[in-house]
Amino acid sequence: MAYPDRVLRSEWTKIRTVRSTLWTLAAALIVTVLLGTLISLLIRNEFDDLSLHDRLTFDPTLTSFAGTSLGQLAMIAFGILVVSNEYGTGMIRASLAAVPQRGALLAGKLTVATLLALAVGMVTSFAAFFAGQAVLGEHRTTLGEPGVLRAVFGGGLYMGLIALFAMGLTWVLRSAMLSFGVLMPFFFLVSNILANVSATRRIGHYLPDQAGQRIMSVVDTGDRPYGPWGGLGIMALWVAAAVLVGYLVLRRRDA
Incomplete structure (x- = not known):
């Protein structure tokens, strides 16, 4: 019988003692904040050159999160490494011997990793917002404006969910190389193409990242x-499906 507190402590030890997983979280924070700040600064300097439509629909909150497109890749890497490290080192066999209830093992790992990803995601989201608004000058907004706090809080939720999605799929693929080969091109390139090409736009808008990022928009x-x-709900359904399939694969396959 698995004791939940012991499983959680064990998973926390695994995560904090592997430097690569912690570095990916740090990279997610740094990349998101720095890139968002840089783009916010560029937009402030070129705001008068924007078209009338772009100025009328300008969203200072979403602009602060411009670095999320790259920062989320580091969060995805975190999700992949948290799961794939055990398969790569063969530690999964020892983990399953210590915790024969595979559902308990999966739940413990996902709980610890997701809480950590959410904590870093929240810090990243609020840091990106305040840094971006600091350089937007007269075009900035505040947390007190309608929808802004929801967008900033939602940004943290998005980062946590994207990591959880990566964990679920990595349980299915069970390989760091295969997971990186599938998830990185998809979220960096394929998803954006599908969402911006007229022929596939309707499909693209329902992909996990495209739907989830709607939470960060105010305008x-x-x-x-x-x-x-609604967009975050669509993303949550994708995440739930990935975790469920991951659990079924873990339950039915040998280590």
Whole structure:
């Protein structure tokens, strides 16, 4: 019988003693904040050159999160490494011997890793927002404006969910190389292409990252058939599906 507190402590020890997983979290924070700040600064300097439509639909909050597109890749890497490290080193056999209940092992790992990803995601989101607004000058907004706090809080949720999605799929693929080969190109390139090409736009808007990022918008441009929480809900369904399939694979396959 697995004791939940022991399983959680064990998973926490595994994560904090592997430097690569912690470095990916640090990279997610640094990349998201720095890139968001840089783009916010560039937009402030070129704001008068924007078209009338772009100025009227300008979203200072979303601009602060411009670094998320790259920062999320580091969070995805964290999710991949948390799961794949055990398969790569063969430690998964020892883990399953210590915790024969595979559901308990998966739940313990996902709980610890997701809470850590959410904590870093929240810090990243608020840091990116305040840094971005600091350089936007007269175009900035504040947390007290309608929808802003929701967007900033949602940004942290998004980062945590994207890591959890990567963990679920890595349980399915059970290989760091295969997981990186599938997830990185998809979120860095394929998803953006599908969401921005007219022929595939309707499909692209329902992909996990495209739907989830709607939570970080305050200004509604009318290009999505759902609202902020609806988009995050769609992403949550993707995450739940990935975790469920990961559990079924873990349960049925040998280590």
